[in-house]
Amino acid sequence: MTNNDVLKKLRVALKLRDDDIVKILALVDFRISKSELGAFFRREDHPKYMECGDQILRNFLNGLVIHLRGPMPKKGDKPKPQSQNKPQKKSNN
Template identity: 95%
Template sequence: MTNNDIFKKLRVALKLRDDDIVKILALVDFRISKSELGAFFRKEDHPKYMECGDQVLRNFLNGLVIHLRGPMPKKEDTNKLKQKKSNE
């Protein structure tokens, strides 16, 4: 299974539109245009087809984590949470 296949399946399973994917990638400071994104979702025999590299898929997955869970708390915040739980 190629990165393009994985990307397509995640897009369909999560019901994401191109705008959503561009925003998710922006969460990890990865900029991509809709036309570049559309090239990943084309059939392999299409002249404008482009292979999805590891970097694009990795950044999408990292952005997806932030999109679904929210940003990772800072270390100071996690220490405060631990102290608060231990005091209870």
């Protein structure tokens, strides 16, 4: 499976548009145009097809983590405490 296949499958599975992928890559300071991105999704026999390199896929995956989880907290920041209130089970008496 090529990097292009991985990128295509993630795009479909996460229902991402080209704009979304450009924004995700921008989260890790990686700039790419929509036309460059479109070349990765073309068929291999298309004249404007371009192979997705490891660097682009790596940056996309790192940006996807930030997109889905949020930015990593800085070392000096304390994590937010989790809610101590657990939902009580209702009894059927």
